[in-house]
Amino acid sequence: MLLLTVCRYRVYVVICLLSMLLSAALFAADDDIVSLDNYFSESWSTVHGLPHNTINAIAQTPDGYLWFGTWEGVARFNGRRFDIFERSSLTGLPDSGIRGLSITANGDLLVAGSRGGIARVSGQQWHSYPPLGVLINKVMVDSIERLWLATEGEGVVMQSPDGSRQQFTEDNGLPANAVQSLFEDSQGQIWVGTAGGLALIDNDLQVSQPFAAELNSPVFALAANTEQQLLIGTERGLYQVDHQHRLSLLLADVPVATLLPEMSGMLWIGTVDRGLLRLYKNQLEQLSIEQGLPNNRVLALLRDKEHSLWVGTNGGVFRLRDAPFTTYTTEQGLADNYVRTVMSDQNNCVYVGSSRGLDQICDGIISNIDLSSHAKGQSVLSLAKGQQQSLWIGTYTDGVLHYADGAVVAHYRSDDGLAANEVRAILARPDGSVLVGTAQGLSLIYDGQLSTPVAATLLPSPFIMALHQTRDGRVFIGSGAGVSVWQDGKVRQLDFTGLDNAEYAFGFVEDHAADILWMTTDRGLIAFDLTTEQLALVGRRHGMPFDKLFQLVIDQQQHFWISTNRGILRLSRQQALDIVYGRRDRIHYELFGESDGMASAQANGGSSPAASLHSDGSVWIATSVGASKVQPTRLSRFSAVTPPVVLEKLLADGKPYLSAQHIKLAAGTNRIELEYAGLGFIMPQRIQYRTMLEGFELDWVLRGTQVNVQYTNLAPGDYHFYVAASYPDGGWSPVAASVSFSIAPHLWQRPLFQLLIVLLVAVLIIAVVRWRLASLKRSELKLKLQVAEKTAELAALARLDSLTGLANRRAFDEAMQHELKRARRQQQPLCLALLDIDHFKQVNDNWSHSIGDEILKRVAATLQQHCRDTDSLARWGGEEFVILLPDTSLAKATEVCDRLRMQVADTSFTEVVPDLTITLSIGLAMLDSNDDGKQLLIDADRALYQAKRQGRNTVVSQDVPH
Structure with a gap:
């Protein structure tokens, strides 16, 4: 400062x-x-949508909008977008230059500026006043509803509620006619700031110059x-x-x-x-x-x-x-902004290691620890707490230092037997020994002596980035090629092959309550059960936004904070455990970055620890621009404020309507689009919304951060739309924004017209019946022929699924018996595939069963289009389909099924639900020589279940002899 x-x-x-x-x-x-x-600071300019960079006035209306007066119009801001109002028939202003904004007692906005333009904004309605013809610098409404205007050259103009105006100039006692400011005091007197000094207009409208x-x-x-x-x-x-x-x-x-x-x-x-x-x-x-x-x-x-x-x-x-995050940089006194490691001493201090030295932050005061006598570069990569409040410091080029009582008491380098001078991980053990992870392997320091406890050749990679010892003495070694476990003098490697090919292990955190060791890797978060030694991955397929995770911290509120290259993730520990144990398949998270107070969203990893939990509950993170800290308990402050919500626009077949009134829409209106905004400016990109269209929906629909909703093909009738907003973990708007509208029926949709149609149909039916009875007597033979044709059609329909038009289960059973006989007779292979739409229940739950039926029809059409002519496709039931592939090997059948899976995944469902992707899980089996067909279905069903367990959107074949 x-x-x-x-x-x-x-x-x-x-x-x-x-x-x-x-x-x-x-x-x-x-x-x-x-x-x-x-403070966290942000700025906006014409680059972000402002009409002009000179901001003459700012106001906030009761609905929550922010208004900025500029020389090119007034800008209304909803946190994400500026809407510009300038000289137009809507505003009634004679010029776009805006100099003054003011809020009246009833919440209206007064706008004034160039050429004496004056307007009052109430909701979405603009009302203009006769212009003064001279620039207005300030506008104000006093306690008795009089309008005061400070002009540039013609003094002060007062407009009474009845519309009459009175002018005060130098002739009335003002120091100058150029007026810059106005203010009403507690006695109702008006103070006037002019180019020549101060004036006072008292309650009797007398002017003086105190x-x-x-x-x-x-x-x-x-x-x-x-x-x-x-x-x-x-x-x-x-x-x-x-x-x-x-x-x-x-x-x-x-x-x-x-x-x-x-x-x-x-x-x-x-x-x-x-x-x-x-x-x-x-x-x-x-x-x-x-x-x-x-x-x-x-x-x-x-x-x-x-x-x-x-x-x-x-x-x-x-x-x-x-802001949630506070960042310490060189401006506050850090040795350097590129921070590689942070560690709490669990008292009052946090140590920060950067590319140019080591700092200690105690109660917000930063002090530098001078290592120049032992570390030429002073580039600190890793930290660990030793015995008796000592500190172990790993460097980039100068080995490891032991720091105690304000001085370096020991220094170990490669010349002394250290595996390498680049030290990225240090583990101080209860027995007083210290494990040092370097770029070339592992070293052990005990009683001042260096040794090599594990040969580098026994490790999958000598590049060590993390070390951890569990309560039972197992030492976990994180490297660039996975995780090794050292116990009782033996080393073994954990098998990550089934975990999305994870390799780099950046950090470890032991979760004592769950008896799990969490590992942050380049493919997500890996859970290692310390009792059963089972491994599980929480990764991309569970909703994690990034592959590469650096350091995990478990806060006192049982949330995970995970540093990444693209921000800091916060997620529920319980949700992560539920995924590990198969109780859920999706993770919900929050992502924090620059807009939350971080100088840079890029956290640093590859050294240890890259994040730390302090004794006061705060979480510290090493980033490429400083050391950032967040106090999780403070997050409630940012969600405690419930943002007001407004309806900004209603479009019916592309035509805009004002949402402040009941809207009557013409018959045949097909597409209704509503835009809304939560007027919160702290975290506008994280505001959540829910909507309900009364008359169409029975309950609230969660919209996430979506700021508009569309309805198509609504039936004629009356509707009432509601929208509410909230910050994450906050409450919903106590008063939802709403608008009512009605869609008129066509002539043929009106009750009277429908009654006339019914009567006409009845008359026609009677006439047809009479004609038919007469015709039957003359055409008995023709009628029998027609009955026979209809019977054949009904028989065909009985073999088809009514929704998708595919063969039904009855038809499939017949086809399967036929193909079984042919396969045995001709000694040809026969494969069967069961196909299941992934997460189809969510489609029905989120968008209704009618949408689900449409999805089924489109999936069926895609499968039918891309199936081979020799294959038999049928709907098996619900969201499941079945395909018989005669004279097809298991490999060829796998290829066919995978092609069908990709065709469905590439199919666009935008016309049904925007941004919806549908995938299939497919189980495939081949007929065994002794199989009667039932085992073939059982094997395919087992393979389908395996495909579901492997993450869905895949083909799994089961070729098990019986």
Whole structure:
């Protein structure tokens, strides 16, 4: 932080700005104040959708939208998108330049700016006022509903609720006609900041100039502090008026553009050319371009409902907010930003090893541990706690150091017998010995002596990245080619071949409660049961977003925190256990990155430990830009706020409608699309939604982060749509946004018309019956022929599945008997495949049985299209199909089935359900010479079950002699 070093003395107030270190110490001592360097900052500009980078005004309406006034229109922000409103028939504004925004007592938004344009926004409705014809700098509605307008050259204009206007200029006593600011005090008086000084319009509308001698410079900003003392921001500094109407100088020689006082007593000050200032308890901090502010000219300030601070500058919008993660970098005093290892001492300190040294962070204070006398590069790769509070330090090029009592007490290098000088893992054992994992194998230090406990040739790879010893003495060695177990002088390797070909093992965590050793690898999270030695993988097929996982930490709330190259994953420990033991097949996770306070989402791995749990419950992670920490208990703060939700758009067959009214749609309306937004700005990309269309759906439908929903082919009738929003782990919106609409019926869908049709049909039936009876007497022979034809058709239909049009089970049984006889007679192979649609129950549960039926028909059509002419395809029942493949070897049948599987997987179901992918699991068996056909079905069913167990979307063949 840069500290504004202005120190002035005046009669009433003494402001002496201390040095940066003193200021930081004072802020750190105050639990209610977060130092500016611990805020997470973000910025938006025209690149992100703003119409102009100069932000003249900021406001937040009660519905939750943020509004930004710019020279090219007013921008409405929902957290993800800017909607621009400029000069148009909708707004009624004479020009797009917006200078002032203000919220009225009833929650309406006032918009004012160039050419005297004035508009009031209520919901989605715009109402414009007759323009003044001159630039309006500020707009305000006072406590008795009078509209006040500060103009550039024509003084102040007051508009009464009846529409009449009164003007105040220099002729009425203003210091100047160029007015920059307006403020209503607790007595209902209007303070006016002009280019020539300060004016007061009292309750009798009389104008005076208090402090005319002291304030003869432009007044840009007016506000009141918590004690209702007037604050005056001028070109020459910041002033305050106390309750005895005495004027005092708070800050001198600071051109103040805007003010934001807060209930805590904190005062935010936007300046003309010096960035953003924060004044609290006589301490001043500054944020400028050097610290990331887009521009040093600050024109607008707003604290939103989620307690974020929005700053309008000449270079775009800037936001300061609290974030889940705090990151320590070189700016806070780290030796280097490229952090390879972090380790808690389980007291008050955390050790941070980086590419340029070792730091100790105790209670937020960073101190460097100088290793230069023993490590030339001071590049630290690994850490471990030794006995009697000592520290073992592994380096990149200088071997391993033993550090105790503030000094290096021992140093081991390759010249001393260490396997290599690149040390990536250290294990301090209970017996006082220390295992050292290097890039060239394993070394043991005991009583100061070096030895090689395991020959490098016995390891799958000598490149060791992680070490762990369990309570029963087994030592697990993580390397670049898997995991080895060293016990009782013997080494064996764990078999990862069935675990998605995992190789690199980056870290170990022992889960004592579950008696499991968790391993982070390059193919996901591997669980090793310490009792049965069974292995299980939680990986991509279970929903994990990445293959490569570096370090796992189990927090005090029983969540997993896992570092990766692409962010930090948080998932439930219980869910991971449920997957390991087959109780569920999908994992749910949260992914944290730069938007959550991390300087970089890229965590570092390949050294140990790359993440650590501190004694206060916080999780520390080594990243490519600093050491990041998160306090899991604080996450509830970010989900405690329930974001309001709004309906932004309703489209019926592409035509937009306002959602604030009951909408009557024409008959034949086919496609209804609704767009909505949760107006939360802390984690907008993580806001979850649920919707319900009353009249079509019986319960809420979870939409995840989807911000729109579509309905097609709705029947005529009345509908009511609801949408609610929440942050992850937070509550749903107490008041759902809603809109009602109705679809008119066609003429033939109206009850009266349908009644007439029924009557007409009845008359026609009677006429037809009479004609038919007469015709039967004349055409008895013809009728018998027709009956015979119909009977044949019904017999054919009895052999078909009514939904898919495929052969049914009866027809398949006949075909199977025929093929069995032919296979035995001609000594030809016969294969049978059972096909099952994966996760089909979820289709029915999530999108209804009608959608499920459509999926079945499309899958059946795809199978029928790509089956061979010689094969017999039938629907076996439910979501299962069966295929007989005569004169086909098991290998050829496997090829045919795999082709069918891929054809189904590549089939698009977008017209039914967007982004839906359907896959098949296929079990395949071949007829045995002594089989009567029943065993063939049993073998295929067993193979299908094996395909399900192997993860689905696969073909498994079973060729077992009986």
